[in-house]
Amino acid sequence: MARKYFGTDGIRGLTNTGAMTAEMAMKVGMAAGRHFLRGEHRHRVVIGKDTRLSGYMLESALQAGFTSVGMDVTLVGPMPTPAVAMLTKSMRADMGVMISASHNPFFDNGIKLFGPDGYKLSDEDELAIEAAIDGDVALAPSGEIGRAKRIDDARGRYIHFAKSTFPSDLRLDGMKIVVDCANGAAYQVAPEALWELGADLVQIGVNPNGLNINDKIGSTHPEALSAAVIAHQADIGIALDGDADRLIVVDEKGRVIDGDQLMATIAAGWARAGRLAGGGLVATVMSNLGLERHLKAQGLGLIRTAVGDRHVLEAMRRRGYNVGGEQSGHIILSDYATTGDGLVAALQVLAEVCRAGAPASEVLHRFDPLPQLLKNVRFSGGKPLENEAVKTVIAEAETELAGRGRLVIRPSGTEPVIRVMAEGDDPAQVERVVDRICDAVRAAV
Template identity: 45%
Template sequence: MGKYFGTDGVRGRANEDLTLDMSIRIGQYLGMYYGKDRHAKILIGKDTRLSGDMFELGLAAGATSMGAMVYLLGVCPTPAVSYLIRKERFDCGIMVSASHNPYYDNGIKIFNHNGEKMEEDVLLQIEDYMDGKTSLDLKTGSQIGEYFDWQDGLEIYMSWLKETVPVDLSGFKIAVDNANGSATSTAIETLDSLGATVEAISNSPNGININKDCGSTHPEKLQRNVREGDFDIGLAFDGDADRLIAVNSKGELVNGDYILYICSRYMKSQNSLNKNMCVTTVMANLGLYKALDENKIDYIQTPVGDKYVFEEMQKNDYYLGGEQSGHIIFYEHAVTGDGLLTALKLLQIMKETNKSLEELSDGLFIYPQLLKNVKVNCKEKALKDPRLLNVIQEVADELGDEGRILVRPSGTEPLVRVMVEAKTDDLCESYVQRVVDFIEQNQY
């Protein structure tokens, strides 16, 4: 990771950590990088937060000042940008979003010509320009670029979704939580057009209510609506609609671990689970691994982050992977997580098997899990201490096959994260606290 770009782009509080000048400079560098001998073609999308217009136009101004032709998609899901880059042969794409963060944060994600997250070396070059270490000559006269409002982009994206998962949803009653975010631009229209009866909440963005007590990180209202309204399924998206958390007809959460279990079993039955492999991160629940073993499905673990899941899938041509958070990648169709594509896949499985989400989840026991963060001065010192490693090993030995412990550093904060899965909540609390107490007592 660089100075500004993390695993998911630049992110921070708008006009404090992430400024208009930064967006202009990012746009300028991309316009130059892809426009050395022609006008670069760049796509920009955004979610619904208040600062989105500012950063969208800052990026567009920067890029056009270097001769680029910029197409503004407007409010859209992040995966729409990724797909349209490939479909319409853009040089690159930019998404203005801070995903599940509060409205006062924003972010800038950059995708290459394949719709994948931009290569690290290009991001480092952009950072050098942002810091004034390099300079650019702005275009003049007829070489200056233009921008266009691209109304057709979302229609192309939604048509692709329906062609990819051609499922008749007549008879389905679906509750949808759009998180007052990007999903408001596509989810209801797509599900309606496939024949479903849809009722939406958190579907009126005003710039400051994105993710506020709603969406995939706060699905409680959706769960209540599903329980009280006799729905077949509930769908909760995050702010930029690249994640999905589902709710079954009893109002119970169906997170990314459940989705991976349901999809991997179905894909195996259809001979479409390439190499019989399901890609997970180290944070996937132990219960998922036991259930995959029971179904003779192979799995592999990556570090936390959809970036690492995708890299593993791309390297080995695996078709299914994702995270507990609901960021699911169907590599046969897409190169990034897509909440609406995931929803359609789940609905297709329900339709073709004639089973509810409860029935499809049968055989998966999710172990209770507890995660605590411990503030430290030096993460590396703590995690290299043989005494701490010994305490962690003692816990692992006591858990045996009926649980696990994972202790890892935060990627962005001075924290050590301690996670335990065990048969009961009390066991989780006991084992986590043992490790937390040791770390705090030694004041790393």
């Protein structure tokens, strides 16, 4: 069934328009709250947010919606998405909400929902909530309206949890780390956790003002981190995104290490320790073919899914894997978390560097990625991938790359563009293939 409000990761859009108004947020709170009123106990929702200016507005609207149907609200303030998921489960809440548009600019925002188990909602739950948003939701009697309270020690609870995932026999003493929090949700918890583990810290992206989240900083703009690592002669750099569920690393030479290399590093360490479940890892169709070849050489497998950490997690749970993620830096370590957690993933990477006693550039560069090219073609309507001429060009390209590369073509889940990606041993061939397909798509639209 087609979605009206929910996308690949909750509800997201430009604030004060469409689905991101205060009125809509209140309706989401009413619908989701009523959906999770199950049983006779006092019901509770945990609400966190990142540092966007619009977070105040949406937080208040959601609070009104939840309390109006009889659900108590626990406010935790600016916290990473994985922290909200963790707190939802540990506090025995009936659901959790994260107000964030992840790595998007400040003028966007979003609403991510978690069930009582800390996992993102199923398709069935989302469709039921969508239906209720457009319907009539029963309000609580006057004496049963929910209450709201703010939890002051939520930050400390998450810091304690994150630190507990770092090996107890290791410390970060003597390691100079630049941490970039994207002026987002982790601007307090990530530096504190790293400092408590002994790191010599340089902090950037830790001065949010409501408008500067992800602004030329964070995991989607690692140039700032690279420059800081070089300038401070640091051993390693860590960049999170606005809601801290994504991680990108920079080595001591200022070179960016993406999610594929980081997953390979963690998987190798866990395999060595005998704790890698499933005999490999789960990644999306966008992960580099070099990762797949590297894992195969190590006797490890790779399961590919559609784009989106939700699809990765579903495959991990279904097949019994405990490491998975995306090239973009969403890394899910299910031994610890129910969603991607940039800080926890960073601590596992740092543990590998500590154990190796070698520079990050040597430890984290696991394979040479194949040349990969991604281009987007914007369209205003229709289904260009169903055009016969486009299908023919794609089929010819797949034949040309057979055995020497891969082709991934998909419509974006968040904007009207067709994404065309190819990778292979011959970069000139990759570029020709991508351009040919993009030209065919443009002609079709």
